[in-house]
Amino acid sequence: MDGDTMYTIGELARRTGLSVRTIRFYSDAGVVPPTRRTEAGYRLYDADAAARLDLVRTLRDLGVDLATVQRLLDREVGVGQVAAAHADALDVQIRTLRLRRAVLRAVAKRGSTPEEIELMHRLARLSDEERRRIITDFIDESFAGLDVHPGFAEKMRAALPELPDDPEPEQVDAWVELAELVGDSGFRASVRRMAEFQAAELADGGLPDGAAALADLTRQKVEQAVADGVDPRSDDARPVVDELVRAFAETWDAADGAAFRRDLLHRLDIGTDRRAERYWQLLAVINGWPVPPTLTPLFEWFIDALRPRVGEGG
Known part of the structure; x- marks a missing residue:
């Protein structure tokens, strides 16, 4: 693809491996416009246009949306900026896939029912903040209005679930069990009784x-x-x-x-x-x-x- 050689859409498709329909779409969108047209109106592309098409294909394969591709080609954003943003997006996708893998392994291990599978998936995909909120809400309710030993309260609030990005099935199982446990009214009542007893004891000298x-x-x-x-x-x-x-x-x-x-x-x-x-x-x-x-x-x-x-x- 050197010199003044011009290519039709069909020739460009054979050289790049992209379909004629895809090249025409990019051309109509202004992402890879034709270099010129023949007297009959057929599009022709030079070597620069072909190189631009190769770059578009690479960016699209990396998951870059077409609008960003256009801005990148027009030099409105830098390659490094786009790469960093999409690397972050891929990190999120990878983390999600790892969680799904861990859930599936846990399901395979315990032979879960459909209802358990849904619960496991829903709880596992919560954000770190949402997981912490489930526990802190439980702690807040347990200690509400009570003067308990500050060291014990600090220990409870400091020990929050931090499910890793690539959890083992046992960790997914543990998180699901923990979420169910702190949501159990009987357990909440038991912890509240402990907190009330401790508060009364602390008021009596500790x-x-x-x-x-x-x-x-x-x-x-x-x-x-x-x-x-x-x-x-x-x-x-x-x-x-x-x-x-x-x-x-x-x-x-x-x-x-x-x-x-x-x-x-x-x-x-x-x-x-x-x-x-x-x-x-x-x-x-x-x-x-x-x-x-x-x-x-x-x-x-x-x-x-x-x-x-x-x-x-x-």
């Missing part, structure tokens, strides 16, 4: 020093009891209950008796909910953090062992 260590002590003692096959309702569970209750009473500077055991059981009942533990585990999966161990069953064992022995002690 937790005593050493309270945090009690969780680790409970875990150790109950893990051993479970490993030994001790039924929480059996007589073999009584020494474990007595030892743990004494540790709690000493930390709270109280006497082990029926009243203290009732209060302790009430505290454990409010603070022990598998769904609350699952909330943090799901966040960890979504965000790629280490998943916290499952400890709630150990506290449930302690509750089951303490309940029939509330009237004992002293």
Whole structure:
């Protein structure tokens, strides 16, 4: 395509691989106008027009719309500016495709129903801001009007779901489960009770020093009891209950008796909910953090062992 050689639309089509119809469309749109016409009115194109057509085809293959192509050819915008804008657009498309792939893999793994597939797709394609809003709305409702421990509130608000651009099926599953969990009225009511209890406790002076260590002590003692096959309702569970209750009473500077055991059981009942533990585990999966161990069953064992022995002690 050099020199003064002129090409008809048919010749140009054979050389470029584009259809005659497409070249005619670009010509009529003014994107690649003919260099001149024959006396019979047929369009002829020179080497510059052919090169312009090649550029148009390349830009269109990259997804650049025709109006932008025209502006680019007319030097109204720069190539770098157009390339950057379309690279950003491709990033969005790639992210969307990755999410769809992750959803499909999750669907294939769990054999979802049509309703579950729709829910998974709808939740997975939410923006980061929309995902965060679902969680922050849940937190706002849980703490509304309460003076809870600032460190706990900050921890809740800082731990928000950040689904990666290329999530694993497990992360999609976790996000769908988390969205369903925070939308569950029973779970919301349970977390609200925890927040109200914490607010009342904070107003009464807060937790005593050493309270945090009690969780680790409970875990150790109950893990051993479970490993030994001790039924929480059996007589073999009584020494474990007595030892743990004494540790709690000493930390709270109280006497082990029926009243203290009732209060302790009430505290454990409010603070022990598998769904609350699952909330943090799901966040960890979504965000790629280490998943916290499952400890709630150990506290449930302690509750089951303490309940029939509330009237004992002293």
